Amino acid sequence: MRSALVIGTGLIGTSAALALTRRGVTVHLADHDPQQARTAAALGAGTDEAPAGPVDLAVVAAPPAHVAGVLADALRGGLARGYIDVASVKGGPRRELETLGLDLSAYLGTHPMSGREKSGPLAATADLFEGRPWVLTPTRATDTEVLNLALELVSFCGAVPVVMDADAHDRAVALVSHMPHLVSGLVAARLEHADEAAVRLCGQGIRDVTRIAASDPAMWIDILSANPGPVADLLGDVAADLEQTVRALRALQSADEDKRQEGAAGVADVLRRGNAGQVRVPGKHGSAPRVYETVVVLIDDQPGQLARIFADAGRAGVNIEDVRIEHATGQQAGLVQLMVEPQAAPALTAALRERGWAIRR
Ligand SMILES: NC(=O)C1=CN([C@@H]2O[C@H](COP(=O)(O)OP(=O)(O)OC[C@H]3O[C@@H](n4cnc5c(N)ncnc54)[C@H](O)[C@@H]3O)[C@@H](O)[C@H]2O)C=CC1
Numbered sequence: 257m258r259s260a261l262v263i264g265t266g267l268i269g270t271s272a273a274l275a276l277t278r279r280g281v282t283v284h285l286a287d288h289d290p291q292q293a294r295t296a297a298a299l300g301a302g303t304d305e306a307p308a309g310p311v312d313l314a315v316v317a318a319p320p321a322h323v324a325g326v327l328a329d330a331l332r333g334g335l336a337r338g339y340i341d342v343a344s345v346k347g348g349p350r351r352e353l354e355t356l357g358l359d360l361s362a363y364l365g366t367h368p369m370s371g372r373e374k375s376g377p378l379a380a381t382a383d384l385f386e387g388r389p390w391v392l393t394p395t396r397a398t399d400t401e402v403l404n405l406a407l408e409l410v411s412f413c414g415a416v417p418v419v420m421d422a423d424a425h426d427r428a429v430a431l432v433s434h435m436p437h438l439v440s441g442l443v444a445a446r447l448e449h450a451d452e453a454a455v456r457l458c459g460q461g462i463r464d465v466t467r468i469a470a471s472d473p474a475m476w477i478d479i480l481s482a483n484p485g486p487v488a489d490l491l492g493d494v495a496a497d498l499e500q501t502v503r504a505l506r507a508l509q510s511a512d513e514d515k516r517q518e519g520a521a522g523v524a525d526v527l528r529r530g531n532a533g534q535v536r537v538p539g540k541h542g543s544a545p546r547v548y549e550t551v552v553v554l555i556d557d558q559p560g561q562l563a564r565i566f567a568d569a570g571r572a573g574v575n576i577e578d579v580r581i582e583h584a585t586g587q588q589a590g591l592v593q594l595m596v597e598p599q600a601a602p603a604l605t606a607a608l609r610e611r612g613w614a615i616r617r
């Protein structure tokens with residue numbers, strides 16, 4: 257691929273454009289808000305000048321509700337040899353395009369399974385898609401050339417291609433992205449009017465559960481509007497589980513010992529099923545889930561502390577697989593959780609202690 261046109265230069269479009277530019281592709285940037293395209297160009301994602309002729313690949317990265325319209329205009333204008341979109345839902349935009357009666361052989365619906373809770377070009381990074389699945393939904397009518405152009409883009413972005421049927425994709429993302437998003441929002445909503453004294457006690461658990469609730473509501477209304485059925489079905493299942501859990505907790509308040517035992521069994525059941533589901537969440541780079549040991553280090557909230565810990569871990573020959581930081585409420589201190597292979601944990605603990613770090617259990 258030598259040239260590309262990215263239409264919609266927000267988080268996803270600009271991230272893809274940055275990755276393509278780094279691989280030597282000439283990238284043209286367009287957005288219905290020209291300021292967004294100018295910002296993306298200023299970040300080094302390409303040029304906001306229109307291409308002189310058709311490009312190899314047009315990448316439509318506008319919100320889902322606009323995808324079919326933007327694609328239809330691009331197809332009619334003959335702007336590229338191949339056309340893809342990156343919208344979070346795949347069935348709706350394809351059906352919309354089909355009703356317009358266009359030849360869709362040069363179009364392929366795709367979805368990179370990577371995002372952030374921030375939007376716009378300033379949140380973009382060239383490595384956003386690295387190691388993440390990128391779903392491709394070809395049909396029998398899809399040109400092989402277009403599929404190959406999309407595979408080249410996925411490879412330039414360092415992502416892992418996954419081929420799926422569009423509707424199967426929409427059911428899958430309802431389960432792993434859309435329904436969890438709403439549940440995260442529902443949990444976070446309980447904090448809106450909570451006492452400040454309670455909110456101050458927030459720890460890593462609630463931070464993990466509510467992180468994605470910080471996303472842009474406008475974008476998510478678009479996504480959920482394009483996939484309401486599968487999300488409602490799953491949320492209905494969650495609601496049934498919630499009702500059962502509330503009944504079990506009420507039983508735990510009972511004076512009757514048998515009722516209390518029934519309640520404990522009900523709560524234990526939901527926790528056990530949660531454990532069974534959680535271990536199925538893939539590890540980083542989409543590999544099988546791994547169980548790491550956590551080494552916890554107390555740090556002062558000062559510049560350079562993390563870099564020093566990583567350097568000390570590197571000197572001890574230990575690879576840090578993952579890292580989390582928990583900030584101590586109201587204090588200039590934090591707890592750094594270093595996730596490492598279980599056999600590496602004792603060596604890391606010893607090496608960090610020797611270098612003066614305070615290790616916590
Ligand atoms: N945010 C995320 O985490 C992910 C989003 N996606 C999908 O990527 C697409 C873009 O999302 P983001 O980059 O997050 O949104 P964003 O809000 O950062 O960027 C969207 C851009 O599209 C532009 N735009 C809106 N209507 C347009 C139109 N008619 N023509 C041209 N440009 C138009 C906006 O001005 C904005 O610059 C959406 O379809 C979304 O479903 C896919 C994976 C992850």
Ligand SMILES: O=C(O)C(=O)Cc1ccc(O)cc1
Nearest residue numbers: 344368369370371372433468
């Ligand atoms: O970060 C997360 O947990 C996400 O779920 C990000 C995300 C958001 C939207 C998408 O279409 C794909 C991925």
